[in-house]
Amino acid sequence: MQTPDQNIALHIEKLAKQFDGKYAVNNLDLEIKAGEFHALLGPNGAGKTTTLRIVAGLVKPDLGSVHVLGHDIVTAPQAAKQLMAFLPDDPLLYGKLNAFEYLEFAAGLWAIDADTAANRATDLLKWLDLWDKANQRIEGYSRGMRQKLALAGALIHQPKLMILDEPLTGLDAHAARAVKDMLVDYVKQGNTIVLTTHILEIAERLAERISIIQRGKIVAQGTLDELREHAGRGAGQGAGAGGATLEDVFLNLTDTTADASLGASTGAASSASTSA
């Protein structure tokens, strides 16, 4: 086993988790460097959310290890969580609080100094266009406003690693563009983002590297070009051509027949990984 270091934002090794005797995550390995924008893609039920929830410390793994910037999420959860933020796909907020109160609470959980938290909250609410509604109770917010507020809550302690599960769900075009720009800037500042999305165009445009997960395992990993090449080799057809979109590649790699050919070969995943 490698010794985790601070240059690796997320190091997952032989991770496994079962629910009712079925593997949601099965012997999953993943390594993401600090400062990387990484997309985790996979069909419904592939194990993306379970993996992210284990990383966030919300679910205990059955086997394997997860290190966040060098801190083991199982043995040193406080240190790991201090550096990270998790935004679930359908964030549950407190309907009876307003946006200020929510952010005050979120900042309090990370023990952010009150004045600093108030300043950051002001900036975030203005930037996310929630300032005018900040005194209104969250129960009156639209789906998109809730999503933006949850994002503000995740950003208020300025995490080094952000785990985002479908972060753009429910956002209008303006808000989605603003959030995408913010995420790119955030990574440029040296921070790391791991994101799941069903909108492949987002992964294609934003992510430096992509991992494709199916049946609880990483079946391919690399840059988009590497995945194209890998998919073409695995399927032996046009998906590997230079003009193939991520959608082509994704469908090819997660197709049941393609899956059989990639099979249990973690070698398939590692071939792209190593070449990356």
Place this chain on the structure above:
Amino acid sequence: MITNVRAVFSKPGTSAWLLKHELRLALRSLGNKRAWAFAAFFGIVWLLLHALVFFLFYALSKASDAGVSLPPYTMQIAGVMFWLLFTIVLSQTLAHAVEAFFSRGDLDLLLSSPLDAKVVLTIRALGIGFAAILFPALIALPFAHVGIITGRFPLASIYPSTVALALLAAAIGVWLTMLLVQLLGARRAKTATQVLGALIGAGFFLSSQLQNLLSRDTRAALSSWLLRESEVGGMFAPESILWWPGRAFLGEWMPMLTFVVATVIAFWLVVNLTYRRFVLSTQESQTAPGPSQALAGDARIKFASGTTWILLRKEWKLIARDPQVISQTLLQMLYMMPMVFLGISGKSFASLVVPSVVFIVAMLVGNLAWLTVAAEDAPDLVGSSPLALARVRFTKGIAAVVPALVLASPLFFYWLFTKPWYAFVLAFCAIGASINSAACHVLNPRKANRRELNKRGQAHPMSSIVELFSTFGWAGIAYAMMGTWWVLLIAIPVAAVGPIFSYGAGYEARRAGVIA
């Protein structure tokens, strides 16, 4: 015939079809988990109730054969029983109305369909009435069944009278809800309806306790006035129209017919007079923003500091802004008031008041701790934070204990200067019982939905029973300290059961890092 009825109820888009849907929702609101076990349990209880009624009728028949006549004021007693039942059903109706009009979230779907809004309101009101009448009907119907079997055919009037009671309660419940919506707006009406329901539910109990507050002369004057008005021609005479609903249940056809017709008319009037308000209010409740004060663009905001304080503030804000909690707490406080007055009046049985107050305080803490610990709205946020979960749960327990103790503190301070021993026992036992109730939740964290406060016992019956048992233990300790010291031998072990059970039952959840 049965096929025809089935066809009517299964034809989509009809009123009957919608009614079927509504009744299904009303039945499921009683609890989904272990539905068959509950049904079997109630089935057995219901059969036993039939047997009990059968023996009651048998005893009455024997007494009648022996020449024993009915006690005086039988009609009045039946009438009072009806109105007592009515207040309980109405209270339930208001609770169901809040759920059906403001919480269920399906009115957008229904009102955007081609169904007439009046039909939607009618069916919804019937569903509310049905849900509220279900348990009273389960108690009343055995009288009809046994009556018919034993040849007392007029008792079949219990069927239409029960339906009429449901219609009346639904009509008044819907009307009151819509009136509150008109007066206060949809958002405030939600809270006000909950509180009104609690007040009505406690109304009979409270009025029955009023006599404890009256002087002996006033009580005597009131009694003689009641007796006078109960004679022929008086307001409460047996033939008074006030008692007609009660007489309808006893099988008198004229009162029954009048009661049924009157309630049908009342229901029809309410639906026709309020359906426009219903459409507007439901839209308002879905779309109206909460209280808001616009901020200037350059306004500065100020946050509190200290993680523990921020956690406590958040829990207290959520408690204070939850209409269901307010109504439940208010109800518990209302039940406490007569005892408080008894305690202050210094009567001989005041030694029972301290244990009762301890019991109610502990029950209140149990409810609040369930809300703060189990019904955490944002478990992902709390769980992914670097705070130790044991600390979060502990703070949530404190958040539950403090408000209940604050509510009990006026009584403590009153006794501190008048009966210091009472004050000491109250302080010691209320704090102990509160910590006990909170510990039951802190040590055994379970996930729950805030909206299910009213039926929190259903999800984890064993934990709830143990918590209640333990609370009785603390009331017993208080009773022992008021002079019957030997009770401590039983009360202390009983009080200890809750935390010990919770520690064991919650071990895995705590180890797995469950927030709640």
